[in-house]
Amino acid sequence: MIKHKRLPKFEDCETIERLTGGDYLAAKNLIAYSSTENGIILKDFSNGELRLISGGGTGERRPVFSPDGTKLLFLSYQSGQFCVVIYDLQSAVLTTIVRSNTPISDPIWSPDGSKILFASSISKSSSDVPDRNAPIVIENLGYKFDGLGFRTPDNATHLFIVPSDGSTQPVQITTGSYDYLHHNWLPDSKQIICISNRFRNSEEYLGYDLLKIDTLTGEVLQLTRNLWMVSYPNPLRPVCTPDGQFIIAGVMDAKYAKTISTGTFPETYLYKIAADGSSSQQIFFPDENCYQCVQFPYNAGSGMGLDKLQISSDGTFVLFHSGWQGQGGLFRLPLDESTGGHAQPINRGKHTYHGISKIQDGKVLVSVCEDTLAEAYALVDIDEGCIIKKVVQSAEEFLQDVSLSQPTDFSVPTLDGCSTVHGWVLPPHNMEEGKKYPVILYIHGGPHPFYTYALTLEHQAFAAEGFGVICCNPRGSSGYGWKHQNMGDGRRTEPYYDCLQFVDESIRRFPWIDENRLGVTGGSYGGYMTNYIAAHSKRFKAYISQRSLANDQIMYASSDETGSSAGFDSFPQFMMENLKKSVVSYAENIDRPFLILHGSDDCRTPVEAAKQLYTAIRDTHPNLPTKLVLYPNTGHSQPEDPAMLQSYYNEMVSWFRKYL
Numbered sequence: 001m002i003k004h005k006r007l008p009k010f011e012d013c014e015t016i017e018r019l020t021g022g023d024y025l026a027a028k029n030l031i032a033y034s035s036t037e038n039g040i041i042l043k044d045f046s047n048g049e050l051r052l053i054s055g056g057g058t059g060e061r062r063p064v065f066s067p068d069g070t071k072l073l074f075l076s077y078q079s080g081q082f083c084v085v086i087y088d089l090q091s092a093v094l095t096t097i098v099r100s101n102t103p104i105s106d107p108i109w110s111p112d113g114s115k116i117l118f119a120s121s122i123s124k125s126s127s128d129v130p131d132r133n134a135p136i137v138i139e140n141l142g143y144k145f146d147g148l149g150f151r152t153p154d155n156a157t158h159l160f161i162v163p164s165d166g167s168t169q170p171v172q173i174t175t176g177s178y179d180y181l182h183h184n185w186l187p188d189s190k191q192i193i194c195i196s197n198r199f200r201n202s203e204e205y206l207g208y209d210l211l212k213i214d215t216l217t218g219e220v221l222q223l224t225r226n227l228w229m230v231s232y233p234n235p236l237r238p239v240c241t242p243d244g245q246f247i248i249a250g251v252m253d254a255k256y257a258k259t260i261s262t263g264t265f266p267e268t269y270l271y272k273i274a275a276d277g278s279s280s281q282q283i284f285f286p287d288e289n290c291y292q293c294v295q296f297p298y299n300a301g302s303g304m305g306l307d308k309l310q311i312s313s314d315g316t317f318v319l320f321h322s323g324w325q326g327q328g329g330l331f332r333l334p335l336d337e338s339t340g341g342h343a344q345p346i347n348r349g350k351h352t353y354h355g356i357s358k359i360q361d362g363k364v365l366v367s368v369c370e371d372t373l374a375e376a377y378a379l380v381d382i383d384e385g386c387i388i389k390k391v392v393q394s395a396e397e398f399l400q401d402v403s404l405s406q407p408t409d410f411s412v413p414t415l416d417g418c419s420t421v422h423g424w425v426l427p428p429h430n431m432e433e434g435k436k437y438p439v440i441l442y443i444h445g446g447p448h449p450f451y452t453y454a455l456t457l458e459h460q461a462f463a464a465e466g467f468g469v470i471c472c473n474p475r476g477s478s479g480y481g482w483k484h485q486n487m488g489d490g491r492r493t494e495p496y497y498d499c500l501q502f503v504d505e506s507i508r509r510f511p512w513i514d515e516n517r518l519g520v521t522g523g524s525y526g527g528y529m530t531n532y533i534a535a536h537s538k539r540f541k542a543y544i545s546q547r548s549l550a551n552d553q554i555m556y557a558s559s560d561e562t563g564s565s566a567g568f569d570s571f572p573q574f575m576m577e578n579l580k581k582s583v584v585s586y587a588e589n590i591d592r593p594f595l596i597l598h599g600s601d602d603c604r605t606p607v608e609a610a611k612q613l614y615t616a617i618r619d620t621h622p623n624l625p626t627k628l629v630l631y632p633n634t635g636h637s638q639p640e641d642p643a644m645l646q647s648y649y650n651e652m653v654s655w656f657r658k659y660l
Contacts, residue, residue, distance in 0.1 A: 005403040007429050007464035010649035012402070013457045014642055017395040019367065021305025022377055023061035025069050026360035028089075031391055032072055033377060034305070040074050042089075045379075045391045055085035055094050060307045062106075066164070067113045069191065069302035073164075075104055084116060086164065097166030105157075106182075107239075109164065110189040115215075117183055117192060122172070140201075141562045159183055159194060161215055166607075173215055181208070182237045186275065187244045190215055190429025192352050193275075195229040195238070195249075198222075206232050210249055210273060223277040228252040230268045233449075234294050239311040239318065240275070241335075247273045248311060248318055248335075250293050260357070265448040266481055267292040270309075270318065270333065283333070285341035291481050292333050293343075296322035297352055299456040300447035306355025306367055319346075319356055319364065319382070323450055326409065326422050328352030330366065346385045350409075352452040363388065369454035374399060405429055405463040412505045414475070414498055419484045421498045423451065423472025425506050425513075429464050436514035438660035439468035441503055441540070443522030443529045447476030447495065448485060458649075465653050467660070468513060470506050474498030476525075496532060500539065516541070517660045521652065523547050524605065524636065529636050531583040531613065534590045542593045542659035544652055547636055548612040549605045552578035558606040584609070587616035593625040593659040597648060599634030625659065627651075 022033035029046040039060045042051040054060060057076035076096075082097035084107050098104065098121055107118040135149055157179045162170040174180045176198060183194040192213050199222055200207040208229040212221045229249060230236055236250035253266040270284035270293050284293055294308070309320045317334045324345070330353040331343035354375075355367035362382050366528050367373045374395040379388040393399070407424040414421060426438045428437045440462055444451055450473045459469040474495040478485045507515045519542045522530045527548025534543045549555060556563035556578060567575035579585055594617055596609040607630065614628040629651055631639045639645045 004402060008402050008404065008457060008460040009464065010458070010461040010646065010653075012398065013461065014645060016374065016398055016457060018304070019375055019377060019392065021064075021074075021396045022355070022365055022367070023063055023065050023072075024357040024360060024363070024365035024379070025065045026363065027069050030065075031365055031377065032065065032074075033392060034061040034063060034074070035394070040072075040087075042072070043324070044285060045389070049313070053087050053094075055083065055087075055096060057083060057085075060085075063653045064107065066109050066535055070115075071164075073107055073109070073116065075107065078299060080449065082120070083127070084118065084162070086166070095166055097164065098160075098162050098170055100170075103425055108183065108185060110185050111187050111572055112189040114164055114189065115375055116164050117185060118160055118162075118170075119157050119180070119183060120160060121157060131255070145292065147563060155183060159213075173213060173218060180211070181231055182235050184239060184647050185213070187242060188307060191402055193223075193238050193240065193247055195231060199225075210238060210247065212275060216220075220521060221277055223247070223273055223275070224251075224280060227271065228266075228281060230294060231521050234308065236268070236294060236320070237307050239309055240397075241311065241315040242313065243315065245275055247275055248309070249273060250284075250309065264455070265296070265446075265478065265485075267485075268294045269315065270320070272335070283335065283337070283341055284343060286482070287342050288481070289345055290322050290329070290343040291318050291479065291485075293331075295321045295354070296446065296449040296478050297323065297328050297354060297452045297454065298444040298446070299451055299454050306357060306365075306390055308354075308356065310359050310364065312359050319359065321353055323452075324348075325480060326350075326450065326452055326473065327479075328354050328369070328452055328454075330356070330380070346382065347380065347387060350453045352454045365391070365525055369452070374455050403429065404460055407415070409453075410505070410509070412502060414494070415501060418494075419480065421472050421474055421502050422480070423470065423502050425510055426459050426463050426469040426471075427512065428466050428468050429508070431512055435512065436517075437466060437468050437512055438517035438519065439470055439501060439506070439513050440519045440521060440660075441470045443520070443526035444471065444473075444477070445522065445524030445526050446478075447474075447525045448478045450477040450479040461649070462653075467519075467656060468510075471501040472499065474502070495529060496536065499529065499533070500537065503539070519543065519656050519660050521546060521656075523638070525549070527605070528583065531590075533584055534592065534594060535586040536589065538592075539591065542595075542656060543590075544595045544597065544655055545610075545613075546597045546638070547599060548596070548610065548613075549583075550609040551582045551584045553582065554606050554609040554612070558608060560603040584613050584616050587613060588620040590617050591621060591624060593655070594627075595651065595655045596626075596628045597626070597651060598630055599636065599639070600630050600632050601634060602636045604636035621638050627655075 017037045020034045040053040055076040057078035059077045062075050076083045076085050081099045082104045083096050086095045102121045105119045157173045159180045160170040178198040180194045180196045195208040201313040210223040233526040238249035250268045251271045272283045273280045311318045352369040356448035357365035376390050377392040378390045407426040409424045411420045411422040451471050507513050518540045520530050523546035527545045530545045568574040617626045
């Protein structure tokens with residue numbers, strides 16, 4: 001009997017199983033990973049045997065094998081505290097070695113297995129909780145961050161070390177109101193490396209240096225001074241060569257690093273930095289096969305808890321991820337300069353790699369999303385460049401029970417001949433022959449992220465509601481070379497025309513698209529482009545703007561991406577230019593049904609701009625269907641609360657169903 005599959009629902013976006021973290025133990029044919037449905041899972045992939053492990057808490061994740069392969073650590077939330085738990089693989093004994101009042105991240109074994117290094121903010125007892133009614137004193141820029149709110153010394157990220165046997169309490173090894181991020185050990189198990197803004201002004205947006213810290217003396221050595229270490233939004237954890245002499249780290253192109261706050265994210269290259277701080281050397285150089293050493297997949301939530309940069313045990317090469325024309329690629333870079341700093345691709349195809357375990361016996365465990373499938377963990381043979389076997393497939397029951405619409409991808413040359421635009425068209429479910437359907441252009445945020453071949457459940461849910469979906473990577477998107485990506489603040493006319501051109505080509509290719517029933521939506525930068533298209537085009541019938549940028553004056557003063565008047569002849573000129581390029585200034589041109597969805601606690605694109613855009617549209621078009629929906633306790637994202645998220649999706653579907 002053929003099993004009837006159901007259609008995807010927006011509820012699936014929240015409930016679908018996801019894999020978080022993972023580790024590979026080649027000597028015992030074991031992998032460990034965490035699942036949002038089942039917690040920590042230990043799997044023997046030689047015979048398929050599974051073992052569920054729990055410390056008795058919730059949200060258990062990030063399992064990591066000890067260097068000698070006898071133990072497994074993981075994170076657990078127990079009775080209101082954040083914990084590090086050690087599991088003995090032989091005896092099955094569980095030991096909680098850390099209990100903290102503040103969240104813990106990235107626990108890492110020392111190479112000799114005697115200690116655990118982890119990150120957390122300064123732990124506070126209930127009596128030390130700050131008075132919420134106290135004044136907030138601001139004396140510098142960079143004083144808040146989306147999802148965090150106002151920054152204080154107490155919520156800076158610090159590093160702690162605890163003996164792996166739990167014999168003593170954790171010791172904080174960093175100090176001050178600075179962040180210490182993406183930590184790792186040196187081979188001697190006595191020194192660590194991390195990146196930090198300790199020696200940067202708070203006004204330097206995302207400015208970080210590489211530091212080395214002696215865990216015994218607390219001595220801090222600043223290894224870099226004029227390099228911008230990569231952190232947000234897709235960090236590379238620095239790795240050390242086996243001899244302890246050098247560190248391989250991701251560095252943002254210095255020519256563009258200081259322009260990040262305008263929206264452009266510079267290319268990132270790998271550097272070889274002496275562990276004594278005496279030298280630094282760029283060892284990766286871009287070419288047409290590999291543009292940079294990070295990737296920004298917009299729709300691949302895979303590989304969370306897995307690192308993005310690994311070094312071989314003999315120190316001869318590194319593996320890393322990079323975006324490449326819609327793919328999340330895996331690349332190998334020899335460290336002997338035999339390739340002139342050019343990386344070699346491994347196993348290309350219509351899939352997205354996004355997370356790598358440590359290299360063992362010429363193999364790695366990777367997270368991979370294939371076309372219209374949820375993420376899987378697979379073993380990859382580095383030398384052969386192929387997947388040996390898929391060892392875990394997430395959401396297996398979902399994939400068996402749910403029908404997925406199959407997207408078609410293609411590329412079109414840009415109107416000015418400078419680049420090409422790649423994207424996908426997703427047809428509605430259960431289409432009828434000869435019938436035309438409404439279509440939604442869904443624009444990604446950034447603009448530097450890019451759409452990939454990974455499964456996008458939100459798009460699938462729209463298809464189940466009878467809408468086609470068009471998504472593409474206009475200029476400003478990464479993964480297509482610097483010429484394509486380098487869009488200044490991403491708000492020139494080229495991305496606008498790229499989107500319209502891709503829509504035109506989609507209509508030409510697919511006769512089921514009703515060109516008279518086109519809608520537009522997107523979040524963040526995608527929200528900005530939704531606003532821009534609404535103010536400049538008459539092609540579309542309805543718009544939904546999500547967490548958008550609408551007024552540069554508000555962004556300048558109220559966003560966590562603080563603006564700057566540098567480069568202008570005068571401050572009034574700067575203010576006038578802000579108004580000229582702000583969509584709210586052209587609100588009178590918006591004359592089609594317009595819905596605005598925004599989080600009340602958004603620090604990235606402050607909610608005041610959404611209110612202003614709504615007011616301006618209603619003021620200039622009193623009879624136009626216009627609606628503003630605000631979501632409490634929500635930052636620069638869709639709501640996390642399940643009920644509010646469903647409200648969010650219901651608003652979108654209802655709006656497009658009514659006006660398309």
